[in-house]
Amino acid sequence: MSNYSKAPYRWSLAIILLLTITIVWISLMNGTYELTIQEVFRSLFRIEANPDHDLVIFDFRLPRIVLAGLVGFSLGIAGAVLQGITRNGLADPGILGINAGAGAAIVLFMFFFQSQLDLSHWFTIMIQPLFGLIGGLAAASIILIFSLKNGSLDSQRLLLTGIAIGSGFGALALYLSLKMKAADFEMATVWISGSIYNANWVFIASMLPWLLFLVPIIYKKASMLDYFQLEEESMKSLGIVVDREKIVLLLASIGLVSASVSVSGSIGFIGLMSPHIAKRLVGIHHKQVIPICGAIGMFLVITSDFIAKTVFAPVEIPVGIVISIIGVPYFLYLLMKEKA
């Protein structure tokens, strides 16, 4: 099954990575403290260490860019998986309520512990994805229970209950944040709308294990996602344990989304847009679609975060808002196209 073309895949991947490197470089240069191309180069590759440049690059800018990249990578892949198993091109971690579930759990965590714990403390940060995961899993299990029909997972119900559960958890998160102290409230709101302005290396360390564990699982199951393009009866007839495959893939993507939400808040639309762009570029084979989705998600979030911090500088807008500004019209465009 490897007789399909690899050229578009290689080209797409190369171009997206090139674009990503460019935007990373531009992000490293621009900001309150301007750096030149050479200065970034010298500092990054340890040719000539300048403590000021090092501080700007390694403590402020780079963690933020890397975090944006990881979040985008996870959300892009999670989106492809969710669209695959629900057979619905409009599925997105945000729509499925996983974001909201993870979000509510983390707000709950902030609500109860924030005043006692230091946000920049590594333990707090490391524990946060775990809370996100619990919330994401809670949301997902409620959604799963409600979408069971005749003992098997009904994809349409999965989406509808996802939307309902999502708004429920969203309301819970909002309610909790309203009960918080003023300072905590502000932090919670910014975080809910999706922001990575307080990125640091510990955040990255807290997220990375999830990625290293879950992305290989998904990549290994990528060809199973190809079979999900057939309808359920054909899959069953081929001897595929459809429900088991669905649950494994669903859990893996919930894990990725929860880890992302825990460090960046709820960033929507990446999981929706990446698979569409990826499929337009490389077709329908998930061994190719999955890596491209990750790359596109990475590029989109890094670019959006760059826009978020520079357009209204020194004021910042949450990156989630920037992505929504791009994402909403794209979503509407997809809806229109689906109808036509």
Next chain:
Amino acid sequence: MSILRTEQIETRYENHTVFKNLDLSVKAGSITTIIGPNGCGKSTLLKTIGRILKQKHGKVYLQEEDLNSIPTKEIAKRLSLLPQHPTAPGELSVEELVTYGRYPHRKNINKLTTEDKETIEWAMDMTNTSVFRTRSIGTLSGGQKQKVWLAMALAQNTDILLLDEPTTYLDMAHQLEVLQIVETLNREYQCSIVMVLHDINHAARFSHEIVAMKKGEIMATGKPIDIINETVLRDVFEIQARVMIDPHNGAPVCYGYEPLNIKTLQRTHG
């Protein structure tokens, strides 16, 4: 020996029971066709014996083994089912779709063995689809598509093939072609076939055994010559059929029919 057998099965959708206490036995090496009016449960029966639907009560035996106790992948090596409305992405190539049929046999999903390749070639040859192997599914006509789906089911290389209305929506030539492929499979490769057909004449011509169903019950089973007659057609389909024997092949042919009106129904049943 029966290759497939049901024992008092009951299948339902949500709260609607399609049939209960249903017994059916399929002879090894035969072509068995289920006929019956819309909604009589023939597709549901096919899906139940193909473990797509799980029965509420009773047992299904595949080669005298309880179907529930066999792993689904193992079943897929012995039995393949072509659903009524299969779907695949339009961009997928014919060859790739046929390759999907090898799933239950493959250990390494990224590499095809010689046996895989040979079976894929055989499946495409049998169904006359190798000529458009590189074309994408979306560019094929309905008839071509159906043959490709049949090729995918054949690539599973099973002893039993279940076909749910394989000829519906096809033109006359393609209908015949599909059924002749089925006949060849049965004759030359000893493949047992159970299918659902709407065309009584096709059922009569290509089957060894006919199962006539109505409202979730099996009304009659037997050889075409014993089933395709005025009485059974009236009871099952509520039509007044005119049947004769085709001198060309000895199969019964229904050459005309009228709806059975209420009066005649009352008269015949006293």
